[in-house]
Amino acid sequence: MAAADISSDGPESHTLRDLNEPLVDHTEGQLFLTDAFKIMMEEVLCKGTDVKHKVCEWKEPEELALLLDLELRAKGEPHDKLLQRVQDVAKYSIKTSHPRFMNQQFGGVDYHALTGRFLTEALNTNLYTYEVAPVFVLMEAEVLRGLRQLIGWTEGDGLFCPGGSASNMYAMNIARYQHFPDVKSQGLFGLPRLNIFTSEDSHYSVKKGAAFLGIGTDNVITVEVDEGGRMIPSDLDEKIKLAKSQGGVPFFVSCTAGTTVRGAFDLLDCIADVCEKHKIWMHVDAAWGGSVLFSKQHSHLIKGVHRANSVGWNPHKMLVAGLQCSALLLKDTENLLRRCHCANATYLFQQDKFYDVNLDVGDKTVQCSRKVDCLKLWLMWKAVGSNGFADRVDKSFHHARYLVAQMKKREGFQIVFEVAPAIKERMMKQGTMMVGYQPLGNKVNFFRMVVFSPLLSQKDMDFFLDEIERLGKDL
Ligand SMILES: Cc1ncc(COP(=O)(O)O)c(C=O)c1O
Helix, strand or coil: CHHHHCCCCCHHHCCCCCCCCCCCCHHHHHHHHHHHHHHHHHHHHHHHHCCCCCCCCCCCHHHHHHHHCCCCCCCCCCHHHHHHHHHHHHHHCCCCCCCCEECCCCCCCCHHHHHHHHHHHHHCCCCCCCCCCHHHHHHHHHHHHHHHHHHCCCCCEEEECCCHHHHHHHHHHHHHHHHCCCHHHHCCCCCCCEEEEEECCCCCHHHHHHHHCCCCHHHEEEECECCCCCECHHHHHHHHHHHHHCCCEEEEEEEEECCCCCCCECCHHHHHHHHHHHCCEEEEEECCCHHHHHCCCCHHHHCCHHHCCEEEECCCCCCCCCCCCCEEEECCCCCHHHHHHCCCCCCCCCCCCCCCHHHCHHHHCCCCCCCCCCHHHHHHHHHHHHHHHHHHHHHHHHHHHHHHHHHHHCCCHHHHHHHHHHHHHHHHHHCCCEEEEEECCCCCEEEECCCCCCCCCHHHHHHHHHHHHHHHCCC
16 A cells, blocks of 8 residues: 555556455465575575675665665566565675674674574564563563573563663663652653763763653763773762762763773772662663673673663674664562553553463553564574573683784784774775774774674684785775
8 A cells, every 4th residue: 555655656556356365475475485585595694604705795875776776666576576676685785794794783693593583573473462472471581580690680670672772761761760750740840950970981872861861961970981991980979979069869870881882891899889879770781791791701890780770781782692682681679660661551451351461561661562582582592502602702702802912913003093984995895894993082093893793713803904904005
């Protein structure tokens, strides 16, 4: 219907078949899916993970739009033409599963997680009530329990959120509700000026969340970091005292376990002392670094996380679960999530159902429809076990250390970083790898290598260094 509505091809092309026949042909559809699946396998998963093939097939936007023939029309297209479209989408998309895609904190591929993602799409259900998602209501609870256990909590609450930014926002909203329950019905009227504290190096979503929730970005107070990018607890303490003396009400500290740019871990135990002293909600944004909890060797980095009130953790980052997989975990046992967000819709959350209505988790969220994000993590966890995750985390740290050591051996290597934008352009146009760059404070640009995919080898680290030198040779 949508295609007919937006078409200019005229109404004659819109003919209804026999009303007893479905408008979707299963045989045709399943054949298409099987053929399309072969293309996905070949282009995305075989070529797309092979270093002999490109990470990206760069095209200027006008050329790409023409190549893809994006316009939507009234008349549908035949099987072969549609398969060509699948092929084109695969060809011109970035191969984020490629070992040399080191551009962002997602990417790589785990085949069990991917199976979970395909199965999630095929089942197409909604994680709000037990009646439409019996398997996933139980599975989500178990996965969240497993993650909480790693934090060191034997009880608590949580949910999968649409991303780490959303988890941070949720945490702020719940913390504010705990301090001021009337905010749910009365809104911002009557609230004092609230203050949030986070480090200079924290993720930008903290400010976005403050803006979204009506707290205001001016009321997010930035705490200084040390030379390693970690929040300075004494500065936090000072700034909380100052805010109080100026009439503000500090209610939320967002620490970071694994900062976005430098990967720094705030000193959680020291920050917990400050939060306890001032009776402030402590949130740990562990979107990036939470996964170190699997590793005996590296979990010390996040020591003290059990003292937090809430933790955001993205398995779609270091664990390669696939976008998106983002857990918000709470220590709370008093149903704060549900109390803060419920609207008690009677068409979904009837209280006189024939099963335990506590299984209808949907009213804990600010969403109505909610995608299933637990299956990909659950299936991968079943496949590799906690020990497998530990190995992956340890291997990533090993690669990162190797890279730093190799870089130090190459004299004058940093000099090329002043020409990072030009190197990046060549990198994209030649399609050999993808790595992001950015300035650090007032220093020149540096390449921010994100090393976490289980597909990475030491050879890829060497390749990165060689390739940067090759691309920047004459600049
Ligand atoms: C520390 C940190 N927190 C939060 C986020 C946001 O997560 P998402 O992209 O899932 O919204 C990121 C993303 O890079 C991050 O590095």
